Amino acid sequence: MKTYLIEQEYDAYSSEDHLVWEEMNRRQAALNRNKISKEYWYGLDLLQIQNSRLPNIAALSNKLSGFTGWSLVPVKGLIPAEDFFNLIIEKKYPVTTSIRKASELNFSEQPDIFHDVLGHLPLLINKKFSDFLIAYSKIAIRYVGNEHAVELLARLYWYTYEMGLIVEDNEYKVYGGAIITSANEIENIRNARVPKHSFNIDHLFRTPYNPYKLQNEYFVINDFSSLFDSLVNLESRLERHLSYGHITL
Secondary structure (H helix, E strand, O other), X not given: OOXXXXXXXXXXXXXXXXXXXXXXXXXXHHOOHHHEOHXXXXXXXXXXXXXXXXXXXXXXXXXXXXXXXXEEEEEOOOOOHHHHHHHHHOOEEEEEOOOOOHHHOOOOOOOOHHHHHHHHXXXXXXXXXXXXXXXXXXXXXXXXXXXXXXXHHHHHHHHHHHOOEEEEOOXXXXXXXXXXXXXHHHHHOOOOOOOEEEOOHHHHHOOOOOOOOOOOOEEEEOOHHHHHHOOOOHHHHHHXXXXXXXXXX
16 A cells, blocks of 8 residues: 555645635746746646635546546655656656645745646646656666666756756746746746756756755756657666766765
């Protein structure tokens, strides 16, 4: 029995929980649409996620499945990496049922339903990004027992899925879920002194990150097709970095 697999006890949400969700959605709607990838907005508009009350995960799962074949699985907090990858490979997306506190509106250290739903679900509508996530998971699951490989693959995951930028209309736009759901991170990317590197797996593998602080640098893809295509030689590059015998921390 997977203890992290739970039911969403919808009636257990408090009025404050719904107010936090509503305020986070209000802030989301106020974001400059020109700063975030048009593919994110396309997916969000298609899903029509309610903004005044927390979503019912089962109902949202049915809607998402109709568009993409993905289903949603309610979970309690972070789940083991191997289980996460297996769910992704099966096109089952884990959604944390808890919601952040009112004191964490700008930033939450732990994933919550707002981060999972508003940060990540809209991009699952994009087939190339969905294909990337599945293909990445198929590779990553083969290395779950290798600590150094897990660290390097976590960097790829972090600098794309969570903190990724994309070039659209000759400008840097956001597609990473951790930026989209953090007002502070949104502001941080506007800082011209923070480097925005062209996407390069070797460079990325050499770049540690701290999930509890504003980022010191970002990586930028040209489009989601090139992101997916980067996985063609991912394992050979990973093996080469592992052969160096030293991981930059």
